[in-house]
Amino acid sequence: MTTTGAIDALTVAKATVPGAGAPKTDARVVRRRLGPGRRIRFAFWVGPILLLAVWAIGSKVGVINPAVLTAPWDVAQAFQDQWVNHDLGGDIAASLERAGLGLAFGVVGGTLLAVTSGLSRIGESLIDGPIQIKRSVPTLALIPLFVAWFGIGQEMKIVTIALISMIPVYVNTHNGLRSIDGKYAELAETIGIGRGEFIRHVVLPGALPGFLLGMRFAVTSALLGLVVVEQYNATSGIGHMMTLAEEYGETDVLVVGLVLYGVFGFLADTAVRLTERRALSWRRTIEG
Incomplete structure (x- = not known):
């Protein structure tokens, strides 16, 4: 079998990776069982x-x-007063910068660690244990230690947010990588394609739902960390204003x-959900 044919076969297999959902006709049956009504x-x-x-x-x-x-309406008036007579715009920009940088570092770090751990037994033995230990220690409890290491400036705040958001990305991506059925590896061996092509065309797409789920948790975690770290000697930001x-x-x-904080969290989660809907359009789920 040629490499192109092998990839085509794996593309078909990718659509049936566990978690990809049921066929469209089955989804319609399930929706009817749950109750009538059109999608809103x-x-x-x-x-x-x-x-x-x-x-x-x-x-x-x-x-x-x-x-x-x-x-x-009083909150809206207070918002206008803070915007006009105070530096609310600057506070919002400072908070978004902290949250954005921390989330970016956390997502990149969590993804790299998950891929290394999920695709390699040596990597899993070296990485997964320490990550699970870290999960049992709340990151917010480490803030006094981070203050001693990084001071009370911007670095401490970004590191805290990054660590908080890294864990859900790692856990869900790692779980997605490890939950792919072994029969697809057997198929790859049978049709004779390389490890790299198998990873690109089956493993990573199969882990994408887990990664995006981890992203949703990471966004919420980043905002939670932002609320806390901005109470530590912040001279700008929403937390400083509060x-x-x-x-x-x-x-x-x-x-x-x-x-x-609530609006930012809702908009960020909505953005991830819309990305998920587009990226996983090949899935057939109960959501239709």
Whole structure:
């Protein structure tokens, strides 16, 4: 069999890698069993909009005490005040830079470690054990040690976010690599293709769902780390703004910060989900 024919055979096999889902007709049957109804476009916006409506109605009728949770229109006014009279734009840019750099380092590191560990028994013996030990130690508990190593500047914050976001990428990508059925390796040996082609055309595509799932967790973890590290001697950023607001008892500004964190997390998760939908368009799942 020629190399081209081998790759074509593996392309067919790739579409049936575990986790790729059922055929389209089976998915339709499952959807009918779950209940009638057409697919809602942009359905992931429904929940946040409903939550905002409940918040606004509760504040309007007095169910939600303003001393406990500021009304959304007051939060919007506080946002405008922070934007016009303070450096909210600079704070947002500083926070996004920290989160973006930390997430990028974490994703690259987690992916490289997962691929090395998942495709090599020697790599797994050297890497997987320390990673599992790290999983049992909360990264936030290591912040005092990072402060001693890197100081309380930007480096400590980026390293903390990178470590927090690296773990879910590693775990899910590694699991995706290890969960591919061994029969595809036997097929590769039978049709006589090389290890490199097998990895490119079957192994890595088969691990892509796990990687993207890890990305969704990594985005959330990066924002969680951002919230914490910005409490450490930050002179800019959303966390710095919230720290000042807490000192002066400005509840509305605190809610502005919380809303910004939530919006960033939601938009980042949405971006990963849309990427997943495009990258895994060859899958046939219950989502259709």
